[in-house]
Amino acid sequence: MKAICTTPGRDLEVREVPAPDKPVAEHMLIKTDASAINPGDIAFLKRAPLGQVPTSLYDIWGVSGAGTVIAVGEGVPMSRLGKKVSFYRSLINAGETIGSWCEIAQMHHLTCVTLPDDIDPIDYSGSLVNSITPYAFWKQAQQDQHRGVLVTAGTSATGIAMLGIALAYDVPIVSIVRDTTGWQELTALGAKKILVQTDPNFDQDLATVAEEKKTTAIFDGVGGDLLNRIMPLVAHGSTVYAYGYLGGGAPVCFHSSMLMAKSLTIRNFSNFGSQAVQDRQKLRAALDDLADIITMPHFKTKRGESFGYDRIEYALKYSETNHGKAILMPPPYE
Numbered sequence: 001m002k003a004i005c006t007t008p009g010r011d012l013e014v015r016e017v018p019a020p021d022k023p024v025a026e027h028m029l030i031k032t033d034a035s036a037i038n039p040g041d042i043a044f045l046k047r048a049p050l051g052q053v054p055t056s057l058y059d060i061w062g063v064s065g066a067g068t069v070i071a072v073g074e075g076v077p078m079s080r081l082g083k084k085v086s087f088y089r090s091l092i093n094a095g096e097t098i099g100s101w102c103e104i105a106q107m108h109h110l111t112c113v114t115l116p117d118d119i120d121p122i123d124y125s126g127s128l129v130n131s132i133t134p135y136a137f138w139k140q141a142q143q144d145q146h147r148g149v150l151v152t153a154g155t156s157a158t159g160i161a162m163l164g165i166a167l168a169y170d171v172p173i174v175s176i177v178r179d180t181t182g183w184q185e186l187t188a189l190g191a192k193k194i195l196v197q198t199d200p201n202f203d204q205d206l207a208t209v210a211e212e213k214k215t216t217a218i219f220d221g222v223g224g225d226l227l228n229r230i231m232p233l234v235a236h237g238s239t240v241y242a243y244g245y246l247g248g249g250a251p252v253c254f255h256s257s258m259l260m261a262k263s264l265t266i267r268n269f270s271n272f273g274s275q276a277v278q279d280r281q282k283l284r285a286a287l288d289d290l291a292d293i294i295t296m297p298h299f300k301t302k303r304g305e306s307f308g309y310d311r312i313e314y315a316l317k318y319s320e321t322n323h324g325k326a327i328l329m330p331p332p333y334e
Contacts, residue, residue, distance in 0.1 A: 002331050003102035004312050005059040010045055012316075014309050017058040020106050023073035024096045027106050030085060035065035035100040036126025036301050036325040037315055040090075055095060062101030062328070063090045064129050066121035069112075076109045084115040086294070088128035091277055101309070103330045110283050114291045124294065126157075126301040126325050131290050134162035136276035137219055137241060137269055138171065139286075144239060146217035148172030150210060152230070153221035153244065154194065155182040157302060157325075162219055163191055164298025172213040176206075176226070189298055197226070203233055210235040217241065224250035236262050241269035301325055308334045 001019040004012055023029045041063060056062075066086045072078060089097050091111040098106035113128050115121065141149065149166060153159040154175030166173035167190055174193040175186055183194050193213065195206055209215075216235050220227060221244035231240075231254050258264065271277050276286050293299070304324025307315035308331070315326040 001103040002309055003058060003060045003099075004062065004309055004328070006045070006061050007059075012045070012061060012312050014312065015058070017060065017102070019104050020098060023071050023076075023106055025074040026076060026108055026110075027073045027094070027096055028069045028076055028080060028085075028109050028112065029071040030065070030067040030087065030105045030107055030112070031070050032065050032067040032100060032103060032105050032330050033121040034067075034125035034306075034330075035062045035328040036303075037319045037328065038064050038126050038129055038325070039319075040129065042316065042319060055093065056089075056097050056099035057106070058098070060099035060102050062099040062105075064088050064126045065100030065105060066115070066123075066125040066127070067105065068121070070104070072109070080109065080112075080114065084117065084119065084121050085112040086115055086121070086124040086128045087112040088132060090129075090272070091132065091283065101312075101328055110280060110287065113287045113294060116295060119295065122303065122327060123300045125327060127294065127299050128290070130157040130161045130301075131164070131294065131299045132277065132286065133158050133243065133271045134165045134219065135286055135290060136271040136274035137162070137243070138165055138169070138217075139276045139282075140269065140274055141217035141239075141241070143275075144217070146239065148213045148215035148217065149174070150215040150218045150230075150234065150238075151175045151221075152218065152226055154191075155185055156221055156244075158221055158244070159219075160186070160189065160298050163189060164293065164296045167298070168293045168296065172215060174206075174209055174213055174215045176230075203229075206230060207233040210238075219243070221245075223252060227252050228254065231264070232258060232262075234262070234264070237264075238262065239265040239267060241267060243269045301327075303327055306333070310334070 092108045094108045154177040216238040218240045223245040302324045306327040318326045
C-alpha cells in the first residue's frame with residue numbers, strides 16, 4: 001500500500017509498504033478515508049525531541065484520521081467491525097501502531113471513537129485530537145474544584161470543542177475571541193458569553209463576568225500578551241491551565257504579588273498527562289462519552305483543501321497558511 005513515511009532526517013516521502021492483513025491484539029485495522037493535518041503533526045516533524053515522537057511501523061506518519069474498521073484483533077469487541085471511527089494514535093503509544101497517513105492504518109482500539117453510520121468520516125478526520133483535550137481538561141478542572149471555564153482561544157478548533165463540552169455538560173463558559181467575526185462564529189454555535197478583545201469595554205466586562213460566572217478554570221491556548229492582559233482581571237482563585245501558545249513567543253510577565261492577592265495558580269496541561277487518558281478505564285469512558293456527543297457541530301473538523309499523498313509538501317504549506325485543515329486523501333485520489 002502507499003504511505004507517507006519519515007526519513008532519518010525527519011523529512012517525508014511516499015513509499016510502498018506492506019499492507020497489514022491481520023491486526024495484533026487490542027488493535028484494529030482501519031481503511032483510511034482521510035487524515036487531517038494537525039499543528040501537532042508539524043510540531044513533531046520539525047521540533048519535537050526524538051524521544052517524544054510516537055513510533056509507527058514502517059515510519060508511517062500521521063496521528064489523526066477517520067475511516068472504517070475492516071478487522072479487529074483479540075480483545076477488541078466484534079461489534080466494532082464495520083464501524084466508522086475517528087482516531088488519534090498518540091493516546092496510546094503502542095509499538096504495533098501503523099500511522100494514519102496510509103491506506104490501511106492499525107490503531108489500538110482505545111485511540112478510536114465510534115462515529116454514527118450516516119456521517120461522512122472526512123468531517124471527523126481530525127476531530128478526536130481536538131475533542132479529547134477539552135474533555136480531559138474539564139475532568140481535571142472538576143477534580144480541582146472548578147465550576148466554570150474561561151477560554152482564551154475561543155475560535156481555535158480546541159476552543160470550539162471546549163464550547164461543545166460545556167454545552168453538553170451544562171458548564172458555565174466564557175469565550176474570548178479576537179474580533180466580531182469570531183463573535184458571530186461562536187454565537188452561531190450556541191455560545192452565550194463571548195468577549196471580543198477589540199471591544200473598548202473588554203477589560204471591565206471580563207472582570208465582571210469572570211466573577212459572576214465563577215469561570216476559575218482558564219483554558220489557555222494563547223499565552224503571551226493576551227494572558228498578560230487578562231491575569232489581573234480573572235476571578236479570585238483561578239487556575240491557568242496552559243496547553244498552547246498561539247500568541248507566539250511573547251513572555252508572560254506579572255508581579256508575584258498578584259498570584260498571592262488573587263490566589264492564582266499556573267500549571268501546564270496536556271491530555272497525555274491527564275488521568276482521563278493515562279487511566280485506561282477512564283480513557284474508555286471518555287471515548288464512550290465523546291461518541292454520544294461527537295455529532296455536535298463543535299467537534300467537526302474544519303475542512304480546507306484536500307490533497308493526494310504525492311502532494312504532501314503542498315499540504316504542509318497549506319496547513320501553515322490557511323484557516324481550514326489540509327486533508328490527506330488516500331489513493332486513488334490525486
